[in-house]
Amino acid sequence: MTSNAQSSRHSQLSSEELVARGKAAYLPVYSPREMILDHGKGARLWDLEGREYIDLGSGIAVNALGHQEEDLVQAAIEQTRKLWHTSNMYYTEPVIRLAAELVEASFADRVFFSNSGAEANEAAIKLARKYASTKKTSGKREIITFNGSFHGRTLATVTATAQAKHQKGFDPLPGGFTYCPYNDFNAFEKIISEETCAVMIEPIQGESGITPAEPGFLKHLQTLCHKYDAVLIFDEIQSGMGRTGRLFAYEWEEGVKPDIVTLAKALGGGLPMGAMLTTEAVGKAFSVGDHGSTFGGNPVVAAVARVALQKIRSPQIMANVKRQGDQLRKRLQELNLDMFKEIRGKGLMIGAELQDQWKDQAYEITEKCRHHGVLVLQAGNNVLRFLPPLNITDEELNTGMDRVIETLSDLHSGQ
Ligand SMILES: Cc1ncc(COP(=O)(O)O)c(C=O)c1O
Structure with missing residues (x-):
């Protein structure tokens, strides 16, 4: 057929x-x-x-809405016929609207657009470090991630990825990453300290075998992040955008609010786009020139992503x-x-x-x-x-x- x-x-x-x-x-x-x-x-x-x-x-x-979804195709065609790249020197309407809609749909106040998941996580890692540096002039650089995680293939994100098979041969790896067994409440309590600047976790580990965080685990991380003034980052690149039946997988756990969420994959409705969502308090650690991407926030992808977001949330x-x-x-x-x-x-x-x-x-x-x-x-x-x-x-x-x-x-x- x-x-x-x-x-x-x-x-x-x-x-x-x-x-x-x-x-x-x-x-x-x-x-x-x-x-x-x-x-x-x-x-x-x-x-x-x-x-x-x-x-x-x-x-x-x-492809969260399958192939050739009529409204997504239409949005891509319309925006392609108008304007498909400007650089971040200039504003375009689809990107502004998408950022505002993501803010409206989530815990976040601020959005940074990237092209992929790894870049969204890279932005999160940089932001967490910068935020810590606004509080302490030395130390507080450590980022805790979890065994079996997958956060991307850039040098920092492959180091955040606590799986030796993805790191072999790429040393020296960036410093400051510590690994904790996933779902191990006690181990985490022992590892987190004043030196911790961020904790990064997939609410459901994707690449290593679809392993959900146990009930209470995300809350436990949040409690200890608050105690040690560490930033809580949820990597929702695979589990987010409606995949689990809510916009973000972490929303299944009561009373949890992250400082940063990273998205990619389904965000662009099938076209490449990533995003880092954050709060005003953490986001203000970045100022002009601290981070950027030539292609980040493309108007054609944003036009498609807006339609995808609206549909996915329905x-x-x-x-x-x-x-x-x-x-x-x-x-x-x-x-x-x-x-x-x-x-x-x-x-x-x-x-x-x-x-x-x-x-x-x-x-x-x-x-x-x-x-x-x-x-x-x-x-x-x-x-x-x-x-x-x-x-x-x-x-x-x-x-x-x-x-x-x-x-x-x-x-x-x-x-
Ligand atoms: C949870 C998670 N984080 C990050 C990434 C990396 O995303 P990308 O391949 O778009 O860089 C992936 C990709 O599979 C992922 O599943």
């Missing part, structure tokens, strides 16, 4: 030829699946040969996230093949951890799913990760899950 979108075959090259060219020309830091995705609509994608896939990964939580989308999240879990649980140790996560951010029998096979399983016409992600080597579009329909979800279940059943019966 193909959609009515035109297949862009200007190249006249076969998928195999294109893949071979990609392999020859790309710096080999990725291992893309060997197919050429050509076009998409809703939660469906088609490759160059016209094979259909249900997209249960949304380009790693980016009660209809939030209700869909809950309903489809419940349905996705139910389908995995009903499978009843004892393939999973645990199914965890919130809303449409779901991880299914494989039993030891299937240890380290997440990649192979996602490949088998792809051959059955459904795109599923992995998180680490042992977790199947599901991040479908937030507006996925019943039909799309059920077709996708039928294909997942079929794949897993075949695998289980050794086919």
